[in-house]
Structures are given as C-alpha cells and as structure tokens.
Amino acid sequence: MKIGVFVCHCGSNIAGTVDVAGVAQAAKNFPEVAFATDLLYSCSEPGQEAIVQAVQEHDLDGVVVAACTPRMHEPTFRRAVERAGLNRYMFEMANIREHCSWVGKDKDANTRKASDLVLQAVEKLRFDRPLQAKSFDINKRVLVVGGGVAGIQAALDCADGGLEVVLLEKTSTIGGKMAKLDKTFPTVDCSSCILGPKMVDVSMHPNITLYAYAELESVEGYVGNFEVSVKKKATYVDWDKCTGCGLCMEKCPSKKAYDAFNEGIAPTRAINIPFPQAIPKRAVIDPTYCRQFIKGKCGVCAKVCPTEAIDYEMQDSFVQEKVGAVITATGYDLFDYRKYGEYGGGRYPDVITSMQYERLLNASGPTGGHIQRPSDGREPKKVVFIQCVGSRDKSVDRPYCSGFCCMYTAKQTILTKDHIPDSQSYVFYMDIRAPGKMYDEFTRRAMEEYGAQYIRGRVSQVYPYKDSLIVRGVDTLLGSQVEIEADLVVLAVGAEASRGASELAEKLRISYDAYGFYMESHPKLRPVETNTAGVYLAGACQGSKDIPASVGQGSAAAAKVLALFSKDQLESDPQVALVSQARCVGCGKCVQTCPFGAIQLAEDRAGNPKAEVIETVCQGCGLCTVTCPQSAIQLQHFTDNQILAEVNALCQQAMEESFES
Amino acid sequence: MSPELSYAYYPGCSGLSTSKDYEISTRAVCRALGIKLQEIPDWSCCGSTPAHTVDHVFSAALSARNLSLAEQMGSDTVITPCPSCLTNLKVAAHRMEQEPAFQQEVNRHLQEPCVNTVQVKSVLQALIQDLGPEAIAKQVEKPLSGLKIAPYYGCIMNRPPEVMDFDDPENPVAMDEILRGLGAEVLPYPLKVECCGASYGVARKDVVMQLSGKLLDLADSLGADAIATACPLCQMNLDLRQDQINAALKRSFRLPVFYYTQLMGLAFGLEEKDLLLNKLNVPAGPALAKMQQAAEAAAEQDAQTKEQ
Amino acid sequence: MSAGNGRELRIVGFLCNWCSYGGADTAGVSRLGQPTDLRIIRLPCTGRMDPLFMFKALLSGADGVLVSGCHPRDCHYSEGNFYARRRLELAKRLLPTLGFDSGRFEYTWVSASEGKRWQQVVTAFTEQIHTLGPGPKFSH
Amino acid sequence: MDVLKLDSGYDAAFVEAVMNESGQDPFACYQCGNCTAGCPYTFVYDLPVHQIMRLLQAGHKGRILQSHSLWLCATCESCTTRCPNNIDVARIMDVLRHMAGREGMITEKQVKQFNDSFLDSVKKHGRVFEFGTLVKYIARSGRFWSDADLGPKVMRKGKIAPRPHDIKGKDEVARIFHSVLGDGKK
Numbered sequence A: 001m002k003i004g005v006f007v008c009h010c011g012s013n014i015a016g017t018v019d020v021a022g023v024a025q026a027a028k029n030f031p032e033v034a035f036a037t038d039l040l041y042s043c044s045e046p047g048q049e050a051i052v053q054a055v056q057e058h059d060l061d062g063v064v065v066a067a068c069t070p071r072m073h074e075p076t077f078r079r080a081v082e083r084a085g086l087n088r089y090m091f092e093m094a095n096i097r098e099h100c101s102w103v104g105k106d107k108d109a110n111t112r113k114a115s116d117l118v119l120q121a122v123e124k125l126r127f128d129r130p131l132q133a134k135s136f137d138i139n140k141r142v143l144v145v146g147g148g149v150a151g152i153q154a155a156l157d158c159a160d161g162g163l164e165v166v167l168l169e170k171t172s173t174i175g176g177k178m179a180k181l182d183k184t185f186p187t188v189d190c191s192s193c194i195l196g197p198k199m200v201d202v203s204m205h206p207n208i209t210l211y212a213y214a215e216l217e218s219v220e221g222y223v224g225n226f227e228v229s230v231k232k233k234a235t236y237v238d239w240d241k242c243t244g245c246g247l248c249m250e251k252c253p254s255k256k257a258y259d260a261f262n263e264g265i266a267p268t269r270a271i272n273i274p275f276p277q278a279i280p281k282r283a284v285i286d287p288t289y290c291r292q293f294i295k296g297k298c299g300v301c302a303k304v305c306p307t308e309a310i311d312y313e314m315q316d317s318f319v320q321e322k323v324g325a326v327i328t329a330t331g332y333d334l335f336d337y338r339k340y341g342e343y344g345g346g347r348y349p350d351v352i353t354s355m356q357y358e359r360l361l362n363a364s365g366p367t368g369g370h371i372q373r374p375s376d377g378r379e380p381k382k383v384v385f386i387q388c389v390g391s392r393d394k395s396v397d398r399p400y401c402s403g404f405c406c407m408y409t410a411k412q413t414i415l416t417k418d419h420i421p422d423s424q425s426y427v428f429y430m431d432i433r434a435p436g437k438m439y440d441e442f443t444r445r446a447m448e449e450y451g452a453q454y455i456r457g458r459v460s461q462v463y464p465y466k467d468s469l470i471v472r473g474v475d476t477l478l479g480s481q482v483e484i485e486a487d488l489v490v491l492a493v494g495a496e497a498s499r500g501a502s503e504l505a506e507k508l509r510i511s512y513d514a515y516g517f518y519m520e521s522h523p524k525l526r527p528v529e530t531n532t533a534g535v536y537l538a539g540a541c542q543g544s545k546d547i548p549a550s551v552g553q554g555s556a557a558a559a560k561v562l563a564l565f566s567k568d569q570l571e572s573d574p575q576v577a578l579v580s581q582a583r584c585v586g587c588g589k590c591v592q593t594c595p596f597g598a599i600q601l602a603e604d605r606a607g608n609p610k611a612e613v614i615e616t617v618c619q620g621c622g623l624c625t626v627t628c629p630q631s632a633i634q635l636q637h638f639t640d641n642q643i644l645a646e647v648n649a650l651c652q653q654a655m656e657e658s659f660e661s
Numbered sequence B: 001m002s003p004e005l006s007y008a009y010y011p012g013c014s015g016l017s018t019s020k021d022y023e024i025s026t027r028a029v030c031r032a033l034g035i036k037l038q039e040i041p042d043w044s045c046c047g048s049t050p051a052h053t054v055d056h057v058f059s060a061a062l063s064a065r066n067l068s069l070a071e072q073m074g075s076d077t078v079i080t081p082c083p084s085c086l087t088n089l090k091v092a093a094h095r096m097e098q099e100p101a102f103q104q105e106v107n108r109h110l111q112e113p114c115v116n117t118v119q120v121k122s123v124l125q126a127l128i129q130d131l132g133p134e135a136i137a138k139q140v141e142k143p144l145s146g147l148k149i150a151p152y153y154g155c156i157m158n159r160p161p162e163v164m165d166f167d168d169p170e171n172p173v174a175m176d177e178i179l180r181g182l183g184a185e186v187l188p189y190p191l192k193v194e195c196c197g198a199s200y201g202v203a204r205k206d207v208v209m210q211l212s213g214k215l216l217d218l219a220d221s222l223g224a225d226a227i228a229t230a231c232p233l234c235q236m237n238l239d240l241r242q243d244q245i246n247a248a249l250k251r252s253f254r255l256p257v258f259y260y261t262q263l264m265g266l267a268f269g270l271e272e273k274d275l276l277l278n279k280l281n282v283p284a285g286p287a288l289a290k291m292q293q294a295a296e297a298a299a300e301q302d303a304q305t306k307e308q
Numbered sequence C: 001m002s003a004g005n006g007r008e009l010r011i012v013g014f015l016c017n018w019c020s021y022g023g024a025d026t027a028g029v030s031r032l033g034q035p036t037d038l039r040i041i042r043l044p045c046t047g048r049m050d051p052l053f054m055f056k057a058l059l060s061g062a063d064g065v066l067v068s069g070c071h072p073r074d075c076h077y078s079e080g081n082f083y084a085r086r087r088l089e090l091a092k093r094l095l096p097t098l099g100f101d102s103g104r105f106e107y108t109w110v111s112a113s114e115g116k117r118w119q120q121v122v123t124a125f126t127e128q129i130h131t132l133g134p135g136p137k138f139s140h
Numbered sequence D: 001m002d003v004l005k006l007d008s009g010y011d012a013a014f015v016e017a018v019m020n021e022s023g024q025d026p027f028a029c030y031q032c033g034n035c036t037a038g039c040p041y042t043f044v045y046d047l048p049v050h051q052i053m054r055l056l057q058a059g060h061k062g063r064i065l066q067s068h069s070l071w072l073c074a075t076c077e078s079c080t081t082r083c084p085n086n087i088d089v090a091r092i093m094d095v096l097r098h099m100a101g102r103e104g105m106i107t108e109k110q111v112k113q114f115n116d117s118f119l120d121s122v123k124k125h126g127r128v129f130e131f132g133t134l135v136k137y138i139a140r141s142g143r144f145w146s147d148a149d150l151g152p153k154v155m156r157k158g159k160i161a162p163r164p165h166d167i168k169g170k171d172e173v174a175r176i177f178h179s180v181l182g183d184g185k186k
C-alpha cells in the first residue's frame, strides 16, 4: 500500500504549537508511507488540489490528513480523495488541532503527540478496505406526529410540496395549545382567526390523511422505509357517520365530565366536541363519565343522534402506514401548578394557571370571554401574575427558562386592562425575557400604556383572607417584603416535555434531554434534525418555544423532508456490520443485542443458521461485534484489527520510549 | 387490635413545666389508645434553639446523648410531642447519617457513642402513620361536633422536608385528619406553618405580638371557635400571650388554644385530670358550651326529621 | 508538559464519536488546556469498546486507559453505553488479578457540550495515573 | 451607605469559611428574594435575608456580621424550604451567627442573654429549669421584666415548675459543654 500523509498548519492554529514540518518528516518513516508533506490550509481549494495531485502523481492508495476534527472536515476530504480516484473510505484523519495544538502549550510534547496521532491513523489506514454505499428506494410519504401549530405547518408545507402526509393527533382535534389561546403576542391578534384557516386547510388538503384521537403504536424500519402502526383509539362514535351536529352533547345527561380543552374551568358533557372550530368536528364519548359505561344504562345520545353514529361497542383499531420520514411535533405540557403548596393551586379556586386564564379571556371559552373568579363569578379588579412557576427552579427540577411566559404574561395584563378598564395587574418577575422582534417594546407597553405594575421578586406565599387572596412577596429592588390583597392570582406555569414524550422517543430511537425534550442533532447547525436519519423535530417538543419559532421550525422540518425526498434513492452508510459466514456459528447472540433489529438469522446452503445483517437498517454502533463470541461479525471501518492496530501504534511508541530511558 | 405499639419516649423539658398539660394529655391519650411510652431514663435537654445558635456539634451532641440512651434501651423509635425537640433530634440524626465525620466529632464528646440507629418521630406522626386515623376515630365517645377548629402546626414540625420527612411542608394534614375523626369541623386554615414568633416572647416581645397576632386574626376571620396546636411554644405564644396581643394590637380575641391531644382526650371522654384544660389561659368553657349547644340543636333536628 | 513533573506517561482514550469525542472537540475549540499524555481512539459508540482493547493497551505498555461515552439515556444508539458499562465494570474488577491497579482504568460520561467537564476528566485522570506511576511493562 | 468595594473588599477566607461550615454554596443564589418574601422576621430585620446572601457573594464580612438580622432569625426554615436553588439558608444564618458570636459581634444582646441563660440552666441541671432561666435572664439583661403580667397567670395555674429537675447525668451534660465549647462561650 502507498500512503500519503498531509499535515495541516491551519495558519497558526496548528503550526503555532506543533512543528508541522517535523511531523511530516517523521511520517515519511512510518510503514507504507510513500509521500508526506505539510500544507498551509488543507481544506482550502489549493490544499485539496495538492492532495488530489499527490494521489495521482505518487499513485497513492490511501490518504491521511492530520488537521482538525473529523467531525468537521472528514466529508470534505473524502470527497477530495474520491475526486482523485480513490475509494472515499481509504482515508483517515488525525485530529492534531482540537485534541492537540489547541489544548497543549508545550511545542515539543505537542509535536510528539501529533506524530503519534499520525502513526495511529496510518496504522488504521493499512487495514482500511474500499466500501461501497448501497442505494435503496424510498417511500416519499411523511408522518407528522402531533397536530399543534408546528405539526400543522409542517404537514401543510410537505403537502404543498407534493408529498403525501399522514398527520397523527392524540386528542380529538388538531390545533394544540394555540387553539386554546385568546390572543397572541406581540400583535394581540386573535389566535383562532389565524390558526382556524390553517386547520381547515389541513382537513381539505388532498395530500393529507388525518388520524385524530390516535397514537403511534410502533415504528419499524429506517430512513426512507419506515413502517408505522397507528392506534385509533375508540371514540364510541362512528366518525364516518357523525356530522358534528352537536345534538348528542346538548342532550347528554352526564354534565360533569372533565373538560380538557377548557382546562377544567367548567365541566362538559360525557359526549363532547371540544370546540366549534374543531378539526375534525366529531364527537367522542368519555367512558369515565358516560352513564352507559358506568351504570350500563342511558343511551340518550344513541337515541337522539340523527345519523346513528353512536357505537358503544367500539374497540381500538390499528392501521399500518408506510412512510419515508417522520416529523415529531408533539409540543409541550404545562407544569403541574399544585406542586407549589405555598401558592395553593388546586386548593384555592381563585389561584389559576395562565392557560386557564386564556380560556377565561377567550370569547368562545366557558365564560364567554368575561373574566370571572372561579370561586364566586365576581369580576376581579386586582389580578396578580406570578412568573417562573415551574421554571428556573432547581427545587422542582425545572432549572430552565420556559421562554414564552414573560411574553404571554405581558399579553395577559394588556388583555385584562382591555376587559376590565378599572382593573390593576401586578406581575412578580425575576427577569423579563423578551428577546424577539417587537417583544421588548411589547412588555414596555404593558407597563407604560396599560399600567401593569411589575415587581422584581418572587412570591413566597398566597393565602385566602376574607374575600381576597393575600399575596406576599418581595420587591428586591426596594429590599422590602410586599403584600397585595388580590382578587385573582394567575400562575405563569412553565412548559415541560409533553407527557409520553420519552416513550415516543424510544419508539423512534431519538434521544431526549434530562427533562424529556427531544435532542436536536446539533444545537446550532442542525436544529431540526435528530441523530436518527429520517426523523425531524418541529415546535416545542424540542424545547419550549413560542408560536413564531414553532411555525418556523415546522417549515424548516418540512424543507428537510422535501430535500431528503428530492432524490429517488438514498445511499446507505457502508460502515456497517458484516458477518463472516465461515466463522459464524449461528448462536444468535448478536441478534438479541442489536438495538435496531438489524440482524436476522438465516440459513446457509447447508441449512446451518447464520447471522445476516440488513445493511440499510444497521446503524453501525458495533455492539454486535463486541458481543460475538466468534469475532464473526465485524463493524466495517472499525474492525477489531483496525482498533488493535491503533492501540499498538500508540503503545509501541510508549514501550520504545520506556526502554530507551 | 393491631400489635401493641411501643416507643421510647422523650418528653422534653417544657413538658415538666410550661406545657405540663400537653405532656399529661399526650400520655393519657396514648394510654387510651394502647400505645406504650417508655420514657428514656435520665434523658437530658436537647438544647433547643439556643444550642444550635451557638454551635452545631454542641447542639447535636446534646441530642445525641438522648439518642444514645434510647439505643441502650434497645428501642428502634423515639417519639416526642415537642416540635422543637423533634427538630433537634432529627437534625442531629440526619446530619450524623449524611456526614460520618460529623458523627465522629459528635461522639467524641459523648460518654456513650451514638450509633444512630433509632428513628425519630413526632407523637403526631406515630399516631397517624403507625396507628392510623380509623383506630383513633373508633375511640371517640363524645364527638366534638359543632366545634370549629383552626389547626395550627407551627413552623418546624414539617420543615425542611428533607430532614423532617413527614406530611406536606406547606399544607400538612395529619392533625386535620385526627381532628376530623374526632367529629370537629376543621377549618381550612392557610397559615398552618407560619411562624408564631418562637422563643422571642421574652427577648423581643414585639415580634410575637405581630406574628401571633396575625395567626389569631386569621383564625378569627374564619370563624374559628378554637385553635388546635402541637407545639408548646406556639401554645404559649397564642394562649398565654393572647391578652398581651390584644393590648398591643387593640383587638379582643378570645380564642382558646388547645393541644390537639387535649381535644382527643375530650372526645375520648377522658377526665379533667388527664386533660388539664384548667391550665389554659383563655378558658375553654365558652367554646365547649357552644359545641354542646350545637350538638343539642343537631340532635333535636335529627329527632324532628325522624318524626316526620 | 505533563501533569506530574518528569516524563509524560502513555494514556489511551477510547471515545464515542457522538458525545465524548465531540466533548473533547469542544474543549479544544474553547482552548481548555490539558496535560499531553492522552491519545484518543475514536469509536462509533462505547458499545464498540471491547474490554480486550483495554487489556491489550495495558499489556502493550499503556499506563492508563480512559473510556468515555454519552451520558446514560443519551446514547445515540439508544443503549450502547449500558452494554459498555456492564462489560467495563466487570473488566475493571479483573484488573488486579492481572497485576494492574484498577485505578489505571476509568469509565466516564461526557456529552458533546461538556468541554469543561472533559478538561476536568482528562486532568484528573492524568494526575491519577501519575500518582500510580508508570505501569508494569512486559516486553514481548 | 458606604461604597462597597467589590474587588478589594472581597474577603475570600470568610466566604470559604461560610461555605465549609454550612456546606452550602451561596453562589447558587440568583437573588429571587423568595427567602425574604417568606421570612416572618423581615419586618424586624435590618438586612433582609436575600441581601445577606448577596453580601455573602460579594464577600463583605463586616456588614454581614454586624447585622441584627442574624440574631433575630428564628430558624423557622421557611427560607430553606422555599429556596428554588435548594440552598439551606437557615443553616447559613446559623453559621453566620456562630461566627458573629465568636467575633463578639452581638447586635441583639437580649437574644444572646436569653440563650445564654437557657444554656446555663441546662449545663447546671441537665434539663432546662425555666423559672431559673427567666430569673437569670432578668438579672443579666438588667431589664424590667416586660412579661410581669404573665407571672401571676403562670404561677396561679402552676404552669411553671418552681424547682429544677436535676438529672443523674447532669455532669455528663456539663462535660459536653466544656468539651465542645471550651470554657469560654463560643
């Protein structure tokens, strides 16, 4: 084998603390090295050209570039060696910048280390084999999980781009949190006026199949070829027949059902259509409240329904869908306001959450848009808002900022003043986080034009006294305890990962952070991709965010899917496991170990069981290689021999040194 | 009947004097419920607040002496009625468990080292967790129907939760449950864990006037007939100092402040010598009379509805 | 030059590509200075880490071996790091019977964003190896 | 108020001592003020407790140890229970009080005198003798007893024991005093 070594200066980034020419000189003595030189900027156009020329001039079989981290330029150089006529896997990088020149000050030590790293790469390269990517067909359909504003946007953009879309929503209507909001910051325009048309578009779009009241049961397959099973939960109403007339709801005698859409502010009926603009507008029976289910008798809805849609015997059903990509848009849930005993949420009726307040403000909400205290229906005059409830609080394991509550609180003070002109709002805050376009101007308006009183400090306790709630807090700017006799207390509850987010992540094999939010591939440069090919993120499931950001990410995820599907075939990464038929004894250990189900047991011609890797499914983790008692299954490009060669290269050097001295 | 409950018992110094009524009624109630209290022989003072104000090893050593005595009795659980003692004993045990070096240091000052094996609980915790509210309710002979009670726990019985490890630190309910079982009407008293002024009655009386005054005011605004408490210091501040508070705040509260054990004894039908209600500064008579009237009125109502 | 005074010792690191290799990169990008004894081998996942590699390194003259992967639950391959942990715990326990101090081997978690943590891990481990001194050498 | 010198006024040894003795990290405090908001004693404090935390971050020993607040804190644990950053604030207050005591900066003499009288009684009898404590306190503080009105109530009801209960192990208890605190008061 003829190997070429190129040692990069990276200007002074490497050359400043490594004797680059010295390393290149030393490399000339390494096994099978036919050519070695140093380059000023390897990744620049002249740098790459020099590599291509050297390969051709010296008839090289493999290339080592000693430069920055392979996580940065490995693809760049692989393309370069390919241009030079080599297989792109006949290439190795030695990381002498991030792992060497940037972390050590001693030039001699760095130079020794750099040349060790070059030797290590050379030794590995000697075992490299050309690998060929396989092409495979893809299914150009996309599954969107979650029908909030982010999911809606992603679904519409994909559908407009010509893709078939399957949209999955676990509740009986799409719309997510935004459907519950009254107005939206920073423009204070009506939430349903801007969301409603989009929801209708979803229902009318010929490319979108909507499964509401449905959940993802299981996922098999890989990018381009996922097979998903969708569970359609029993609604006890035949949606093909139901017209959404609402007669059943009117007549249902069970009137104390929990109204999730209205955040429990008022009860609803056991058979329910969450709100008039629901998409799909279909009824669902809640069996925990329905008398037919509890007591075995009632049947009123079945009698009144003009289309005979009611079906008490209905069971969950399953449908299978084949898609090539998945976008998760499962949003967030709200922090449980009962966790702060000192605020009395859940104990004192007039201590409510911000989302409950949105429902009170909303003209189509249970109070018709009149702000009324839950306890006695009285119109509150003094409203206290407490920010950061369940955010930025290590004691409840929520150290992060939810990002949007400062803004919606400002919005709610403005709306409070609009609804009740002689009211006064008080906001307890720690910091005001309003970094968006027109955002800070908005919070200033709440204070300057609408007279909201902002108090810098936290509230330590809320308790009822006579007809009011005593709110005791601190004004840290004054250095004083402060007290307000409030009529209503609104808790700006923070966002947390959507319930069930981690289970869904495990099905999709994507990772999530310590709080259950989904992990993007790179926090800055790949914010809508996951580390699992073909799975993308949109909206608050990746981390709390407001509507503009959610919509932006929904569109971005759609663009990623459209780019993915712009080709008819995808190439698989050939750095996958490979079974040596001769060595495999068919014990099946690898089959059990593979987290991706990429190995199956087949029979060879003699009828002996042998492991077989499905190349397109294998993710290249190497678990199987370590598991196999016969060393029969080897991860290509990271074989036992290659890693041991690296170990040897590093230790040999040390051994020699230790005997020298 | 469940197997007999038996505990090492740490009465605390105030039980011998200012809170004798708490002490006597606690013992009487436990007797009635078949709970055996074995007083720790020759127990000494836990040092209360003044000790931990001076030094933590010192405070822990005073407590650990008693824990060690309980260990020598072969007991696995110590119970005490007084929250202040409870805090000192529990903080000492907790810290010795968390920091072996601290335990060593503490033991250096003791005659018999403390191995730290006994669990420390309040009598209240033992009653609710080990015996259970049903067993208590079963013992009731004279329900306290019609008596509106504000339950007040004091600031340190449940805080900080990492150490005290019992009930909710913001809204404890153990005493509520017991009182409800006695037939009383338990008011939703929101300042259950707010501080009463603690031991500042002597050195900074003004503080107690403000803090205890606020507690009385809230109970009064809720229409309480009485306050129930589990803490000698709270009881003293709210009861003994009630006249001082009235004078300082220009109010006229007349709220009897019972130990919850006294109320249990009342409902169990125990005798005055076991309750020592006569030791209350604000007399219990009017509240109890009101309860009596309410009970009679209810009985009459009952009889009438039956006739109809 | 190295953490201790005197000569550099030889430490071999096995890092997963997704988390710890990225963490080491992050440390580099942030110029977080470290002792120079360590040389890193990149693995796709710590699940690829065969305990044999560690034994081989120590027997061939390495003075210490450091393995670092993703935090539990963070594994790009969902569970590779769990396998790794189980295997490596066992391997660590075997070290004394082979004549190596078990302190010559550590297994840790560093995510791609934890450059600072990586610096601390490398510094602490290098110090630990210098305290133990050069490992036993077996010539072949 | 003086200008605080944030650079030269920072007393690193003091901050470290507080951290060591309390086992708490004052730098985790982000000044939300929740401790002050809930502290029942803020109204008599000269420095609200969150400002004590801030001064601790600024390393200003003098202002902290001179504060009256240290001696008025009742260890009610409200701050500790509600601190969003899990700081045991009450323990820090306790430790600061120990330090102030050691340095003889006792800004609330009566509180200290009351505590000392209490402890003297424990040292002598093994258990506290409340009546004796009171008498001693009055003598020590030289203050007219503001609770004179309570006397008759307490006496009449026999609520205060007229004689101490000496325990057998009182010498052992006294030894704890000597061996931890030394002969002088901490």
Ligand SMILES: Cc1cc2nc3c(=O)[nH]c(=O)nc-3n(C[C@H](O)[C@H](O)[C@H](O)COP(=O)(O)OP(=O)(O)OC[C@H]3O[C@@H](n4cnc5c(N)ncnc54)[C@H](O)[C@@H]3O)c2cc1C
Pocket: A145, A146, A147, A148, A149, A150, A151, A168, A169, A170, A171, A173, A174, A175, A176, A177, A178, A181, A183, A184, A185, A186, A214, A215, A216, A329, A330, A331, A332, A333, A334, A354, A355, A358, A404, A408, A411, A498, A500, A504, A538, A539, A540, A541, A545, A546, A547, A548, A550
């Ligand atoms: C009180 C309040 C007021 C607000 N006001 C504003 C405002 O004025 N302006 C603004 O910009 N932002 C506002 N926000 C923020 C706004 O709610 C979010 O930015 C937005 O809802 C995020 O959209 P999303 O689609 O990512 O998530 P969501 O709205 O949470 O939608 C997620 C959807 O996915 C579904 N789902 C979840 N899990 C699954 C699953 N496993 N399978 C299938 N479906 C699933 C859910 O049912 C839901 O329909 C406010 C938030 C609150 C709490």
Ligand SMILES: Cc1cc2nc3c(=O)[nH]c(=O)nc-3n(C[C@H](O)[C@H](O)[C@H](O)COP(=O)(O)OP(=O)(O)OC[C@H]3O[C@@H](n4cnc5c(N)ncnc54)[C@H](O)[C@@H]3O)c2cc1C
Pocket: A524
């Ligand atoms: C001091 C500082 C530190 C920062 N640190 C961070 C950080 O740590 N992390 C972070 O996330 N963000 C950071 N930012 C923000 C970051 O710089 C921006 O988010 C980012 O650069 C925006 O990228 P952009 O492509 O939109 O705009 P730009 O980076 O401004 O790029 C715009 C490009 O368009 C070109 N251009 C302009 N007008 C024309 C024209 N008419 N025709 C053709 N070309 C044109 C410009 O020459 C320029 O190349 C920092 C910003 C500052 C000021």
Ligand code: SF4
Pocket: A008, A009, A010, A011, A013, A040, A041, A042, A043, A044, A067, A068, A069, A073, A097
């Ligand atoms: S290849 Fe890497 S090290 Fe070389 S010049 Fe480019 S960025 Fe710098």
Ligand code: SF4
Pocket: A237, A241, A242, A243, A244, A245, A246, A247, A248, A249, A282, A283, A304, A305, A306, A307, A308, A309, A310
């Ligand atoms: S179930 Fe029947 S009655 Fe109810 S909304 Fe549908 S069509 Fe109307």
Ligand code: SF4
Pocket: A248, A251, A252, A253, A254, A270, A271, A285, A289, A290, A291, A292, A293, A298, A299, A300, A301, A302
């Ligand atoms: S059967 Fe159930 S859902 Fe239908 S009307 Fe009766 S209670 Fe309501």
Ligand code: SF4
Pocket: A387, A388, A389, A391, A392, A400, A401, A402, A403, A404, A405, A406, A407, A431, A432, A433, A492, A494
């Ligand atoms: S956005 Fe504002 S209210 Fe919400 S967590 Fe952040 S700082 Fe607190």
Ligand code: SF4
Pocket: A576, A577, A593, A594, A595, A596, A597, A598, A599, A613, A617, A618, A619, A620, A621, A622, A623, A624, A625, A635
């Ligand atoms: S390398 Fe990983 S994904 Fe591929 S077959 Fe082996 S265990 Fe499965």
Ligand code: SF4
Pocket: A579, A583, A584, A585, A586, A587, A588, A589, A590, A591, A610, A611, A627, A628, A629, A630, A631, A632, A633
């Ligand atoms: S573990 Fe190895 S021998 Fe067993 S089936 Fe898999 S490849 Fe074959």
Ligand code: SF4
Pocket: D028, D029, D030, D031, D032, D033, D034, D035, D036, D049, D050, D053, D079, D082, D083, D084, D085, D087, D089
């Ligand atoms: S509550 Fe905690 S974080 Fe807030 S100011 Fe007090 S000590 Fe600091």
Ligand code: SF4
Pocket: D035, D038, D039, D040, D041, D042, D049, D072, D073, D074, D075, D076, D077, D078, D079, D080, D089, D090, D093
């Ligand atoms: S422990 Fe002290 S500082 Fe903390 S709230 Fe109670 S009295 Fe205030």
